[in-house]
Amino acid sequence: MDLVCPSFVAHSAPALCRQIDVYCERTSFALDGEPLNALTNVAMLAVAVMAAVLQIRRPNRDARGLIWGAIVAVAIGGLGATLFHTTAAAWTVWIDMAPFLVFMLIILWLTLTRHFAWTAWPAGLGLIGFLAVTMGAGPLLPRALLPPGAYYLTPLIILVVVALLLRRRGVAAATSFVIAAAVFLGAFLARELDAPLCATFPAGTHFIWHLLAAVLAWVLIRSAILETPPRTDAFGRKLRSTGDMPG
Template sequence: MSASAALIDLYCERTSAELWNEPLNALSNIAFVLAAIFAWRWRARRQQGDIWEALLIVLAGSIGVGSFLFHVFANSWSQSADVIPIWSFVAGYALLTIYRSTEHNLTRTLRISGIAMFVTIGISYFTGQDIVSVNATSTLPLNGSLQYAPALAALLIFSIIAWLRAHPAKRHMAVASLVFCTALLFRTIDLTSCEATLGMGTHFVWHLLNGLMVGILLHAMIVRMPPIKRHI
């Protein structure tokens, strides 16, 4: 097997190099696609939006597609298909949230985004070694979940700011934070729970809860943080 096609074995459910060796981990990604479908309907019902909002919805659906491919093929190219949409969505959602919170003030958006990027780089510096392993027997702190520390930090900060400002999306952000923390727990215990779950693991629950979280965040963006005026 070539280096580019080398098997990436990270999860309890995978026991061989067969394509459909992670059925639960693969099929549970339908949660992201459903979140995107519902979000598109919410957007259509409101009859107002911008192209960035539409792009976020597409990215949400592509998270499910990319993760599905990774859990089917489990190699380097499918891992890229998994990781790129996730972090693109995180970055895009953060930017659009800041942009709309500043009432479309580009200067303030860039200034706040710069600060957020600096903080994210700082967090990633301490957690960046916890990203991936090609072997599930390799031990990583929290089973690799530390890589999501920047996303969790951003979500918690947005939640705190929303509550302090009594923003209409404050409950959405708080619930999304709680769901994401719970999802991280299930991702973290996947390998250690393998025997107790009869080889199923808990990674598929991470997908289901993250799909729910993405749906909550998109609902917050579309319903509670609509654009000031129509751009398209």
């Protein structure tokens, strides 16, 4: 099977078989053209395993469906990123990015409904707004109109705001979100410095983004498992546990 251009892509959308060179480390379109960028995705797979073990040993039963969804998203994202950084094929970009977008939506939902006690409708609208802004800062607007790294600015800004609000409220999860915001900022800088520092560091800095993104995922999933409070109604009473998004 041709990983760069499998038959289902070649027959349906052959243009997506083109290979793209966007990171400093890539020296050729061979499968080992980005060794560090490919290998460091193992960190994300390790996070998925660690999170699964933690959820099994210290289960959060109230949010179990969402937590397992986040764990699966991280695992698939790690595999997708590995596929992208080995094949460099355009069709693998969404397999790389979509699972992490799902992960962000799950974490945001848990944050809005559990830490801020939003009901389903406002939280759902919040997710739609987040998705619209994030996608608008991605493929829906011309790159020339956007600042560098615009796709990642929305979740970074939201994470910083959430961390500050939780800290102000004295919520137990505040420390985790502050750490996550700091790690995300470091990861964002590593990602954006890959091209500018390419002449100085031929291996680039994108692999550091992978490692810090894995740390970020671990901090957020760990917090989701250990620090996510149960759902409550408008009077602060605990609702029946379902483990899934409320209807």
